Amino acid sequence: MTTAPEQLRGAGLRVTEPRLAIHAALLAHPHSTAAALIDYIAANASAAGISKQGVYNVLDDLAAAGMVRRIEPAGSAARFELRVGDNHHHLVCRICGRTEDVDCAVGEAPCLVPVSNSGFVLDEAEVVWWGRCADCAALTSTLSTSRSATPVEPIDSSNGTTAPTQEARV
Amino acid sequence: MTTAPEQLRGAGLRVTEPRLAIHAALLAHPHSTAAALIDYIAANASAAGISKQGVYNVLDDLAAAGMVRRIEPAGSAARFELRVGDNHHHLVCRICGRTEDVDCAVGEAPCLVPVSNSGFVLDEAEVVWWGRCADCAALTSTLSTSRSATPVEPIDSSNGTTAPTQEARV
């Protein structure tokens, strides 16, 4: 695993404090939104004072350099993560927005191939599973599945999943 | 196939001109954004004068009644379609936003099951294939795959796909 400064230089980008701070913040809090990153960095002195625009610029740069992956679940602001290039997928909680990784058994993109592609030249297959996380399911077990229960902004860090081999029909 | 007024009444909703107009607009232009629907309806006299808020309300109501499905591809405003309950998926063009349906061979949701679900209670598997539509691929065949080429707002009506049986690895 190469270090963040090495990765930056390798991509022809300068090594700056905002970039390192955002990289570190994403390491600590995968699946954070841009707003959550701004808050987190403001609270952790090192590079406090970085501007909103700065965060967006850095995220764009890191994404363009392939160091960061941007995911945009419906109904949520964009989220960012450092796991890149392994074509994994996500579980998203409809209620609190918690996002967790699910490994891709094959590891090549696109790992799902539609039979009819209508002339599209495909470059990625994105899979999102929607549901309720364990906590929200426990809280709402007897209530409706309504998409609009008081949502929380979780800077969550839970992450681990297994790497199963699996076969599924689409 | 039941008619729109029947479906509305069946869902306990009143049959109003805005609802019928939006239903008709979606029939003519699947995968339209709310903004596109507003423009289209304003141009087609029947229910011209419907307000922006009215369109959002109607779309929410129809979605709650299960008459309309809302899809929210990353980087685009929400889109709406009348195909509902068949758990089909989508191809989306990164360049112009064109969206097309891909049938689901199994027809039950969720049709993809992650082996590790981290305690999530799942209710939907969403699959989106990203790429370039035939037109955009032709225009940009020698250029970069940049996500930000002058985007067009297509009120497109292309729709047809086949219904294959398919097996894919996730």
Added chain:
DNA sequence: ACCCTTCCTTGACTGAGTCAAATGAAGGCG
């Protein structure tokens, strides 16, 4: 035909993200 409930309109507002111009720092070159 009446009246109650549901629906629609108006207009202000929020939140996420973008644009553009000016300032500031990184790091290659002499």
Added chain:
DNA sequence: CGCCTTCATTTGACTCAGTCAAGGAAGGGT
């Protein structure tokens, strides 16, 4: 070591999609 060019960042205004809240209009059961 220090300059200078180029790349980064800040600032602040702005856009776009969508929401909120309150008042007025219309559907449809009686």
